Amino acid sequence: MATRKTELTREAARLFAERGYHGTSIGDLAKALGVQKGSLYAHIESKQDLLYETMREGAQAFHAALDEIPEDVKATERIRLALRAHLRVVGEQLDVATVFIREWRYLEGERATEFLSERRRYEERFRALFREGRELGELRTDLDDQAAALLVLSAANWAYTWLPAGADTDELADRFYAILVDGTRGYSTPV
């Protein structure tokens, strides 16, 4: 099943992540595969297609990771698992995640808007967790859940810049979660 096409998209993701979409030429890609650049057009219709397919792969991976979170656990626990899920995707598919997070804006035409709504939908799933947690009384009733969700999403979305490929992302997610839930203040620190 490791067709030439999937090798191509995988290498494209790697190069797009390393040099950026506009910084990667079709010639670079062909050279990385040991092939003449014209030969690539037996598999794709355009360079844009490669970017688009990587985006789709990323969107699918991130959503699928969230989908596996059980619904019958507490909202706070689902937040922890969601952070784990996101960081796991970043760690396991670093190239795809990097392109998904950083290079999406080079999509052209309606694909850009399609991706934007896909992305908003993903972030909304995080926001919903915090809203739910607050409404169910698991989180502080005066919590600014918008800001809290933004904080988690920031940590999640920034991770591709420093995460080494194959890191233990579960433990890392738990460390972030612990700080987020209990705060950094000393137990008896005066205000």
Place this chain on the structure above:
Amino acid sequence: MATRKTELTREAARLFAERGYHGTSIGDLAKALGVQKGSLYAHIESKQDLLYETMREGAQAFHAALDEIPEDVKATERIRLALRAHLRVVGEQLDVATVFIREWRYLEGERATEFLSERRRYEERFRALFREGRELGELRTDLDDQAAALLVLSAANWAYTWLPAGADTDELADRFYAILVDGTRGYSTPV
């Protein structure tokens, strides 16, 4: 004082932020300034120079913002002010900040490594605040200050993607800070 050169670098920052370094051509830049593209070379030596100058501007702005934080206040307060300072730079110089955070990797040669150490130095200033806060007893003694600093830096570095230009960043920073310090958990939530 608004020399043509500064207009050029400002426009370059704007376009690099909007379309990326490799996505912006010298021709685009010239058109935005209402000038033939060859004319730009009366002011610069290369396209790389424009990127480099924007980076320098960004580095200067971020460091200067941190420099203005008084040293005689508590470490926790300095953390709050540091977050304010960073977000203020992002809000006030969104284009420069965007290029600084996202496009730096297209610097070539030793400029790339120069920038990388500049950046590490900046992040270290944040980490030091958390270490200090923990050692002085202002923060929990069992705090994972590396993770805490990473969390704040993530929020700070991700902000360019969603901050509207000219937003009230001080209030936003304080909201992040409040969550970070006190956590999200309900006061009486069972473990």
Place this chain on the structure above:
DNA sequence: CCGCCTACCAAACGATCGTTAGGGTCTGCA
């Protein structure tokens, strides 16, 4: 052995890239 399919090749297309060359037109100051 034939015909199909996947994969690739060599060569070229027009467009655009960053950059250079040489000359021109203003303004302001001596």
Place this chain on the structure above:
DNA sequence: TGCAGACCCTAACGATCGTTTGGTAGGCGG
């Protein structure tokens, strides 16, 4: 009046860009 300096022009350079074309080599089922 003349000269300097800032600013811009047109035209072209070689290189590289994404993409197209027409043809070929090898494997595999009929």
